Amino acid sequence: MGSLRRIPREALGPILLASLLIIMAALLAPPPRPGIAPASAVYAPDAPERPLVPGAATPTAMPLSGEYTSGGELDIVSAEGLFPASEKDALAADIGQALAYVSQRFGSGPTGRISAYIGLEPSCGIHGIAYTVERSVQVFTCPSLPRARAVNIIAHEFVHQLAQDRYGDRHLQADLILLEGVATWGAGDYWLGGEPSFAAFVRPWAAAGSTLPLATSYVGRPIGDMNTLYYEWASFVEFLIKTYGRERFDALYVSGHSEPGSADYLGVYGKRLDQLEAEWRDWVLR
Numbered sequence: 001m002g003s004l005r006r007i008p009r010e011a012l013g014p015i016l017l018a019s020l021l022i023i024m025a026a027l028l029a030p031p032p033r034p035g036i037a038p039a040s041a042v043y044a045p046d047a048p049e050r051p052l053v054p055g056a057a058t059p060t061a062m063p064l065s066g067e068y069t070s071g072g073e074l075d076i077v078s079a080e081g082l083f084p085a086s087e088k089d090a091l092a093a094d095i096g097q098a099l100a101y102v103s104q105r106f107g108s109g110p111t112g113r114i115s116a117y118i119g120l121e122p123s124c125g126i127h128g129i130a131y132t133v134e135r136s137v138q139v140f141t142c143p144s145l146p147r148a149r150a151v152n153i154i155a156h157e158f159v160h161q162l163a164q165d166r167y168g169d170r171h172l173q174a175d176l177i178l179l180e181g182v183a184t185w186g187a188g189d190y191w192l193g194g195e196p197s198f199a200a201f202v203r204p205w206a207a208a209g210s211t212l213p214l215a216t217s218y219v220g221r222p223i224g225d226m227n228t229l230y231y232e233w234a235s236f237v238e239f240l241i242k243t244y245g246r247e248r249f250d251a252l253y254v255s256g257h258s259e260p261g262s263a264d265y266l267g268v269y270g271k272r273l274d275q276l277e278a279e280w281r282d283w284v285l286r
Ligand SMILES: [Zn+2]
Pocket: 018, 019, 020, 021, 156, 157, 160, 179, 180, 183
């Protein structure tokens, strides 16, 4: 587990839980087709959900063995035989491009090298995880899935690393709404399926009254709820930054205690979360 031992146990569950991604098969299939990203696109019933209950045993990072490529700030390792040799350069270029994109969108880049590991998931239930203390992002996929799907997930995982690099160890106790919201928002086009914004993405749900309360934990909930929450949280982050500015968002981010809704919304914005949530809903529907 290496440096994971340095993280308080109570923080590990939420961080790793929050980093496990469920992938949206239809949504993330390239190329995005504007206007063809119905709400149902985020539901991928075949994708296994692997959240960890906080406090439960945490997964161990996969050893970085396989085929190695070094590119700029990245060490890219893919499992032996996962990608044809002819794709290796394109894979490295795609991953490097994803890091550059999310760094620009997030507003700050990495403070050190990051390893990006692409491992084999025999069931093809593609998912990712970020070990931000170890500076390792990992995604597990299979040869029958296009590499773009793995890159989409890596983009989200990279933002978790950038959050650790920007906010320091307070990142490890971030409010789950903001932790996953910022990573999904930061992944931008990699998750938007051609929609222009996360507000546009969640608008049909808000209009139909089918959104979940923001301060909802996805532990034990269906996979569709987890996907819905990721997009709602991304839109909420987008709303906070656009409406109140980045400086206050940064102050909010470092005030959390892991649980969804635990950040100091009242102290930073002078408004409770439920008040901000009502503003966000109106903003989405404008
Ligand atoms: Zn995540």
